[in-house]
Amino acid sequence: MIRVNTSDAMKLAGLTPDLGAARAALAELKAKTGRGNDFLGWISLHDDIKADLPRIKACAERIREDADVYVVIGVGGSYLGARAAMEFIQSPTRNLTEKGPAVFFSGYTLSGNELEQILKFSEGKKLYLNVISKSGTTLEPALSFRCLKEAVERSCGKEEAKKRIVCTTGIGSGVLYGLAQKEGYECFAVPEDVGGRFSVLSAVGLLPLAVAGLDIDALLAGCAAQAEENLKDSDDNTALQYAAARQALYDSGKKVEMLSCSRESHRFFGEWWKQLIGESQGKEHTGIFPNSMVLTADLHSLGQYMQDGERMMFETFLRVGEDSPLRLKEAEGNIDGLNYLAGMSFAEVFACAAEGTKAAHEAGGVPCMEIFADASDEEELGRLIYFFELACGVSGYMQGVNPFDQPAVNEYKNRMFELLKQRKGL
Numbered sequence: 001m002i003r004v005n006t007s008d009a010m011k012l013a014g015l016t017p018d019l020g021a022a023r024a025a026l027a028e029l030k031a032k033t034g035r036g037n038d039f040l041g042w043i044s045l046h047d048d049i050k051a052d053l054p055r056i057k058a059c060a061e062r063i064r065e066d067a068d069v070y071v072v073i074g075v076g077g078s079y080l081g082a083r084a085a086m087e088f089i090q091s092p093t094r095n096l097t098e099k100g101p102a103v104f105f106s107g108y109t110l111s112g113n114e115l116e117q118i119l120k121f122s123e124g125k126k127l128y129l130n131v132i133s134k135s136g137t138t139l140e141p142a143l144s145f146r147c148l149k150e151a152v153e154r155s156c157g158k159e160e161a162k163k164r165i166v167c168t169t170g171i172g173s174g175v176l177y178g179l180a181q182k183e184g185y186e187c188f189a190v191p192e193d194v195g196g197r198f199s200v201l202s203a204v205g206l207l208p209l210a211v212a213g214l215d216i217d218a219l220l221a222g223c224a225a226q227a228e229e230n231l232k233d234s235d236d237n238t239a240l241q242y243a244a245a246r247q248a249l250y251d252s253g254k255k256v257e258m259l260s261c262s263r264e265s266h267r268f269f270g271e272w273w274k275q276l277i278g279e280s281q282g283k284e285h286t287g288i289f290p291n292s293m294v295l296t297a298d299l300h301s302l303g304q305y306m307q308d309g310e311r312m313m314f315e316t317f318l319r320v321g322e323d324s325p326l327r328l329k330e331a332e333g334n335i336d337g338l339n340y341l342a343g344m345s346f347a348e349v350f351a352c353a354a355e356g357t358k359a360a361h362e363a364g365g366v367p368c369m370e371i372f373a374d375a376s377d378e379e380e381l382g383r384l385i386y387f388f389e390l391a392c393g394v395s396g397y398m399q400g401v402n403p404f405d406q407p408a409v410n411e412y413k414n415r416m417f418e419l420l421k422q423r424k425g426l
Ligand code: PA5
Pocket: 075, 076, 077, 078, 132, 133, 134, 135, 136, 137, 138, 141, 195, 196, 197, 198, 279, 406
């Protein structure tokens, strides 16, 4: 169950959120009459994907049973959702504790050193690849795929490699789709009407998550339940409340939103959220700049700025319930003087840290919102994903931009390809 608290922030900033405008933006989304309306497949993706689930699950099972190492190759929307969800539910160190193949991500940087580490780790092991690219032409995953594909083929021969490589791509004429057809790789679709950053509930995210051992049915069920709530034309709609509050804050001069997550496992959820907001709202020289941090780790790095730096930001605390039974015990001698905490769980200690942080930042003039999720499980994560996707779409329309394209991303690509060709004398 997702709950939001926007009232403290509105009170501190002396603002009234325009829920009417948020409701109008939602109506536009639902009627598919706004900008970018050919990229709204994500609204009902949790239902539409059901037809593909048996094949996704069968492929995941095959990989889980046979692979030692499974590498997801993709960048941006083609990897962030899967990585965020995997770490959110399991942890960044899941490979040390979970059953099934070790899962690595590749093709999201251009670092040969990082690729080499995966290649080294995979030596002598059964390596499976899932290359994910909607366009099929993105340089980072394409280069990584070249090297890893060669390693798979070298280790088991070209014929067997065909079973160990799976493609997730736009169905049609793209390069990756063509290669999958030619080589006979199993192939999954990135729906045409779903942009990368909204694609985690397609095969882009679901296949890696099923391979990792997540309950993808529960993820989709959480998403469906949240859709029912967040598609309601009502002032009680939590996604509309959040979108309206952040737009009011932006209009009042608060240009940066800090998403403060509550544990290391949620750090990549912050990365996924940053892409969602950054690529959707950073348009026409306007838009909230998204940043994220993890409490309390980053209070020891960004805390000073949050408390006392430029007052151009607001903060959104993502509070997720924790169920660890770990409790503090008395220590002999009480040398650190902390015996008074004996009997408390880490969750209880963290709750005080989180509440204290909010109070301190508010005292420093930072409007603070809160988003509460009951647990770090698949259903609650599905709810969070839908909540933020919908709030992002509504926010984009309230801002007056097309939240579903990313034309400016091509700028760096064009220059990079120009330089690469120059270097090769072309
Ligand atoms: O959200 C987006 O559309 C982008 O971030 C893409 O996911 C990213 O650029 C990767 O593109 P592709 O999947 O075509 O390789």
